[in-house]
Each structure stands twice: as structure tokens, then as C-alpha cells.
Amino acid sequence: MQAVQDAVQGGSELFGQDVARLDALGGGVTAREIAQQPGVWPQIDALVAVQRAQIDAFLAPLLARPELRIVMAGAGTSAFIGECLAPGLLRQGRRAEAVPTTDLVSGPDRYFQRGAPTLVVSFGRSGSSPESVAAVQLADQLVDDVYHLVITCNEEGQLYRMTQDRANALAILLPDATHDRGFAMTTSFTSMLLAAALAFRVLSPGVAARVASAATQVGERALPLLAQLVAQDFKRVVYLGSNELRGLAREAALKLLELTDGQVVAIHDSPLGFRHGPKTIVDDRTLVVVLLSNDPQARRYDLDLLRELRGDRRAGRVLALSARHDGMAGEDDFVFSGADDAHDLELALPFIVFCQGFAFLRSLSLGVRPDTPSMSGTVNRVVRGVTIYPFASPVDNEAAHVPRR
Numbered sequence: 199m200q201a202v203q204d205a206v207q208g209g210s211e212l213f214g215q216d217v218a219r220l221d222a223l224g225g226g227v228t229a230r231e232i233a234q235q236p237g238v239w240p241q242i243d244a245l246v247a248v249q250r251a252q253i254d255a256f257l258a259p260l261l262a263r264p265e266l267r268i269v270m271a272g273a274g275t276s277a278f279i280g281e282c283l284a285p286g287l288l289r290q291g292r293r294a295e296a297v298p299t300t301d302l303v304s305g306p307d308r309y310f311q312r313g314a315p316t317l318v319v320s321f322g323r324s325g326s327s328p329e330s331v332a333a334v335q336l337a338d339q340l341v342d343d344v345y346h347l348v349i350t351c352n353e354e355g356q357l358y359r360m361t362q363d364r365a366n367a368l369a370i371l372l373p374d375a376t377h378d379r380g381f382a383m384t385t386s387f388t389s390m391l392l393a394a395a396l397a398f399r400v401l402s403p404g405v406a407a408r409v410a411s412a413a414t415q416v417g418e419r420a421l422p423l424l425a426q427l428v429a430q431d432f433k434r435v436v437y438l439g440s441n442e443l444r445g446l447a448r449e450a451a452l453k454l455l456e457l458t459d460g461q462v463v464a465i466h467d468s469p470l471g472f473r474h475g476p477k478t479i480v481d482d483r484t485l486v487v488v489l490l491s492n493d494p495q496a497r498r499y500d501l502d503l504l505r506e507l508r509g510d511r512r513a514g515r516v517l518a519l520s521a522r523h524d525g526m527a528g529e530d531d532f533v534f535s536g537a538d539d540a541h542d543l544e545l546a547l548p549f550i551v552f553c554q555g556f557a558f559l560r561s562l563s564l565g566v567r568p569d570t571p572s573m574s575g576t577v578n579r580v581v582r583g584v585t586i587y588p589f590a591s592p593v594d595n596e597a598a599h600v601p602r603r
Contacts, residue, residue, distance in 0.1 A: 213559060214421045224567025225558065228380035228457075232554045233417065235385050236410035238375050239547065242389050243406035246396040249370065253397050256368040260317055260345055261292070261398075267314050268294040269337075270394075271302055272321035273329050275383040275452060279321045279391045281445025286400035286543055296445070299329035302336060306589055310340040317345045319394065323378060323386040325355020328584040334360055336589060349393050351377040351386045370397065380569045382456050384554050387449060388547050395543055405544060412521070412534040412548035416555055420532055424552075428559045432485040432514055435464045436472070437553070438503070439489035440496040442542040444468050447489055450553035457561040459571045469503040480513045489549050490520040491542050497522075519549050 212220060212229040220226040246253065260266055268287060270280025280296030287294035297309050299320075310316065318337045322330045325348070334357065337344050346367040348357045353371055361367035376389040392409075395401040416424075435454055439447035447466035454464040467476050469488060480486065488504050491497045507516045508530075517530050521537035534548050561568045 213417075213555060214425070215562075223562060224569050225562055226569070228382060228384065228558055228568040231378050231380055231384045232551065232558060234375065235388055235547075235551055236413045238373065238385055238389055239392055239406040239410050239413075241373050241375070242392045243396065243403060245372065246370070246393055247403055253368070253370070256345075256347070257397065260315075263315060265315060266293060267311070267316045268292055268319060269302075269309065269316055270294065270296045270319045270321070271299045271330070271333050273299045273327050275387050275449055276321040276323065276327075276330070276390070278445045278449040278452070279387065279394065280319070281448060282391055282442050282543065282546055283394055283398070283400065284445075285441045286395065286541075287398060290398075290400070299327070299333040302333040303329045303586065306333075306336040306340055307591060310337060312340060312342055314341070315343040315345075316341045317347060319347045319349070320357055321390050321394070322348070322350045322355060322357045323352065323376075323383055323390075325350040325352045325357035328586050331356045331360070332586045339589070340591060347397070349390050349397075351390070381571055382453055382554075382557075382568070384453075388550060391543075392547065401541060401543060408537065408540065409544050409547040412537045412540075412545075413551045415534055416548065416551050420552055420555070423532060424556050424559055427485060427515070427517070427556055428563050430485070430514060431563075432483055433462060434479055434481070434484040435462060436476075436479060436484060436486045437464070437466045437489065438469045438472055438486065438500075439466070440468050440470070440491050440500060441493065442546060443489040443491055443549070446546045446550055450487070450489075450550060450557075453550075453554055454557040454560065457557040457566065457568050457571050458564055459561075459566050459573055461564050461566070462560060469500045472503065480507070480510075482512070482514050484513050486513045486516045487553070488516070488518045489545075490518050490522070492521055492538070492540055492545060493542055496542075519552060521545055 212233050220229050272279055277298035284294050284296045302309055320330055334346060346361055348361045348369040350358050351372045358369050358371060361369040370393055372389050376385050378384055378386045437447035437450040451464035451466040454462055486507055488500060490500045504518055507513055519532050521534045521540055523533055558568050
């Protein structure tokens with residue numbers, strides 16, 4: 199871990215390459231932000247611990263209400279945080295669902311229920327995406343008993359500012375190091391996910407040390423494997439994960455798509471769902487990455503598909519990321535040590551660091567600048583060009599059409 203931190207703080211190499219060269223190639227910022235994550239996560243653990251009393255004072259009365267809906271919202275990568283977190287909340291018996299702000303804005307009456315007490319959990323790196331701000335406003339408009347928990351990386355963002363001095367809102371502001379300066383969300387994604395998991399007690403205090411230790415293994419042991427994968431020049435990549443890891447597979451696919459500027463096609467699915475049509479994408483230029491669950495039930499299905507894909511001999515390569523050796527074939531597996539009893543949400547953190555590293559190195563191999571990968575300039579770090587339209591609820595619409603006498 200110390201070697202990684204030394205590199206982040208100005209050392210000689212990251213991802214096996216000279217830091218000065220990475221800066222010249224337009225990837226130094228992203229490389230540092232990927233590599234710094236194991237050092238940042240303990241800060242998140244400590245921050246939530248310090249704010250525990252305030253968080254509990256806000257959340258405990260709400261979570262004591264069995265009728266409470268928890269709607270986790272964000273756009274793009276921020277939306278996938280909710281997808282990763284929802285299964286853990288459901289196992290707690292919560293009425294939890296992940297709904298992207300892009301859906302909430304386009305069809306708010308489909309997701310907000312006026313009479314249902316609702317906690318909207320908003321995730322945002324910048325906290326200023328138009329849809330994220332609008333989703334909070336729509337919740338206030340359409341739900342009689344609404345509360346807001348904002349988890350953000352930016353003190354200057356609109357989401358953070360909107361929650362100040364409101365009795366029905368709480369903001370958890372993460373350290374400035376989580377506010378990625380590069381295009382891709384890396385540290386911000388894992389840090390907001392960890393903060394939310396700790397706030398809702400899906401993960402236990404102190405977990406950051408274990409996941410950080412696992413994640414540093416990417417820099418210590420995975421670089422030769424990552425270099426092999428990049429050299430194979432795959433044109434299609436598939437990420438597969440179950441339950442908590444399904445949302446992570448989606449984030450891994452987006453990261454590769456973003457950082458390669460769309461030159462590599464990346465999709466995601468669950469291992470069971472992949473057979474139902476999407477498996478058609480597999481050819482000899484396809485890399486399939488299976489994110490193996492630690493959950494005994496899910497793992498059996500994951501391993502079945504892993505064996506099937508390798509038996510098909512159709513994919514260019516089938517790689518498994520795992521925290522256990524059981525049922526593993528060997529050379530095309532990367533096993534994180536010290537996490538064989540970890541919750542799948544814990545595994546999400548080191549798993550995504552591996553996937554981020556692959557996306558970063560693949561980007562460089564294609565001549566893309568990872569810090570600013572959109573060569574056309576049509577995709578931006580903070581979304582632009584979104585017009586937010588006012589929403590009139592069905593009741594308002596009906597009233598508006600009553601003839602005047």
C-alpha cells in the first residue's frame with residue numbers, strides 16, 4: 199500500500215509507467231485518482247464514524263417506519279451506486295429501490311407517490327447535474343412527507359447547498375480528494391458507495407482497511423495480467439455480476455466505454471441473464487469478465503456460467519475476479535487474498551479498481567487521453583445541454599382543464 203501511496207504523492211510510477219509520461223499522455227490525473235482509492239477509503243470510514251451521531255439522529259426515526267420508501271438517485275455512475283447498494287438494503291427489510299435521476303425527471307409521477315413517506319438518497323460527484331437538482335425539487339413537489347440524504351464530493355455543488363438549513367435533509371460531504379478532476383468517476387464512485395453503505399449499516403465500521411488491502415493487490419500483482427488483456431486488443435468486453443455486483447458490472451462497462459471514447463464496446467448483465475440473448479455478442483474478439491460472488495447461492499450460478507463460457511471456447515478470453523479459490527481453474531482468474539468471507543458489497547471496491555485499471559490502460563493503448571477521453575467534445579465531465587421542463591401533476595392537469603364558469 200505504501201508504494202502505491204508514494205506514487206500517488208509524486209513517486210516515479212503508476213500502473214507500471216512513469217508518472218511524468220502519463221501526465222504527457224493526458225492520463226496522469228486519472229491514474230492518480232484510481233491509485234489513491236485504498237488510501238482514501240479509511241478517511242471515509244473515519245468521516246462516517248465522526249458523524250455517526252448526526253447520521254443516526256436523522257436516519258433512525260425514518261428507518262423505524264416500515265412504510266418508508268428509500269429511493270436512491272443519481273445520473274450515470276452515480277445511479278449505479280444505488281444499484282450496488284439496493285440489494286443490501288432489501289436484505290435489511292427496507293423498501294429500497296434505485297431509480298436514476300434521468301428517469302425521475304422524465305416520469306416523476308411513475309416513481310414518486312404522494313402519500314408514501316420517502317427518503318431520497320441523492321449521489322453526486324459535482325452535485326450540480328441538472329437532473330439531480332431537478333429530482334430533489336420534484337420530490338418536494340410530489341411527495342407530502344419527503345426527506346433527503348445527499349452524499350456528495352463537492353461543497354460548492356447545488357445538491358449540497360440545497361440541503362443546508364432544512365430540517366428534512368442531511369448532507370454527507372466527502373473529502374476533497376474524492377472530487378475527481380479527471381473525466382471518469384473513480385474515487386468519487388467508490389467513496390460515495392462506501393459512505394452510503396456505512397451510513398445505512400450495510401457494511402460495518404472498520405471495513406475500509408480490509409477492502410483497501412485487497413485493492414492494493416491490483417497494483418502489486420495484477421499489472422502483468424492487465425498488460426496481457428490490453429495487448430490482446432479486445433473489441434468487445436462483457437462484465438457479469440449478480441446482485442450487488444450486477445450494478446458494479448454496469449459501472450465497469452461504462453468506465454471502459456468512457457475511457458476508450460467508445461472504441462471498445464462494453465456491456466453488462468447478470469450471469470443468469472446473459473444466457474437469455476446477450477450471450478450472442480461473444481466472439482473471438484470478446485473478453486468476458488465474471489465478477490464472482492461470495493454469496494453461496496449466487497456463486498453456484500456464477501461458476502456454472504464461468505465453466506460454460508470456457509467450455510464454449512468461443513470468447514477470446516474468459517476472466518474471473520474472485521475472493522476465493524474454490525471452483526477456480528487457475529490462469530485466467532485473479533483472486534484477491536484476505537477477502538474470502540467479505541460481503542459482496544465489500545468485493546465491489548477492489549473489483550472495480552481492477553476494472554478501472556484495465557479501462558485506463560486500454561484507453562492509453564488506443565491513443566486516447568484518459569483525463570479528457572471525449573475527442574469530439576460531445577460528452578462532458580458535468581453534463582451540459584439538458585433542459586429541465588416544469589412538471590404538472592395529473593391533479594394539476596385535471597384542474598387546469600376544468601372549464602371556467
